[in-house]
Amino acid sequence: MLNSESPQTNDGPDASQPLDWLVRTLTREPQTWALFLDIDGTLIDLAPSPDDIVVPPDLSDHLTSVSGHLGGALALVTGRALPYADRLFQPHMFPIAGLHGSERRTADGTVSRVAATDAFDEVKSALQAAAGRWPGVLIEDKGAAVAAHYRQAQEHRADVEEAMEYYLLQAGPDFTLQRGKMVFEIRPARADKGGALQSYLGEEPFKGRRPIAIGDDVTDEAMFKVVNELNGHSIRVAETAGDTAARSIVASAADIRQALADIADAARGLPNPEDASQKGKRS
Structure with a gap:
């Protein structure tokens, strides 16, 4: 379990005020940092099913403003x-x-992606048919991955897990079983969020920056471990500190949204560091 006792970078946040640090740091040092954000449970509140989520109307605009500032x-x-x-x-x-x-x-x-194979399509079809035995369990076809959500049928958790382990064997060694919040997912084994973050850091405009990763689930731990190793900062959205590599904990997705709104507001009227750099070259 990592919280206030976890190792911090010298300029990292006070464990009790990570969002104050986030707003201040990204407002004042936008050219130094890169921001990586999970969506469900981090930017958007969780819902009974994936299609029931509500995207706050100003969230996209705030993300766009923060992205521009960075x-x-x-x-x-x-x-x-x-x-x-x-x-x-x-x-x-x-x-x-x-x-x-x-x-x-x-x-x-x-865009690069792993394509679904005919064999994996057969696995997904078989899983969809099997799910008829578990009322309330939702099967989400993601193309090259498939998820079984049991948030509305938690009494079927053990049955769903056993079935997903079986269908994982049918999918073959190129796939892995990912456990998350009220969901089991069969996904390609060669990819995880930490690897995706590292790929971005090798490309412009992320290259040469220190990463900040924010997430809420076990799938985000791979990001946290990577940014910690790179002298960045990791934040997990959770009501209580648990077993996590994240260096800071915040209570809710609403807190993250407010921090993004604050950064967007603070950035208005500030000179863009890229513009200032170009102006210096022209003078």
Whole structure:
């Protein structure tokens, strides 16, 4: 368990005020940092089913403002499929790593993804048929991944887990079983959120910056470990500190949204550091 006792960078936040630090740091040093954000449970409140979530009307605009202030060095790293994530924030489009990094859009718009095979499509169909035995369990087809959500049928958790372990064997060694909040997911084994974050850090405009990662689930731990190793900072959204590599804990997605709104507000009227740099070169 890591919270106030976890190792901090010398300029990291007070464990009791991580969001004050986040707002102050990203407002004052936008050219130094890159921001990586999970979506569900981090930017958006969790809901009974994936299609029931509500995107606050000003969230996309705040993300766009913060991204602009950071020179574009903001990416969403999610278990959602990329097209679904895009629909949440339309008309804005951000660099997004979807399916835990199995598909990824870079800042210049280039998209790479793992394609679903015919064999995996058969696995998904068999799982969908099996789910008829578990009323309330929702099967989400993500293309190259498939998730079984049991939030509305928690009495079937053991049955769902056993079935997902069976279908994982049918999917083969290129896949892994990801456990999350009220969900089991079969996804490509070669990708995780930490690897996606590292890929961004090798590209402009993220290259050379220190990373900040914010997430709420076990799938985000891979990001936390990477940013900690790179002298960045990791924040987990949770009501209580638990077993996590994150260096700070905040209580809710609403707190993250407010911090983003504060950064967007504070950035208004401030000179863009990239513009200032270009002006210096021209004079």
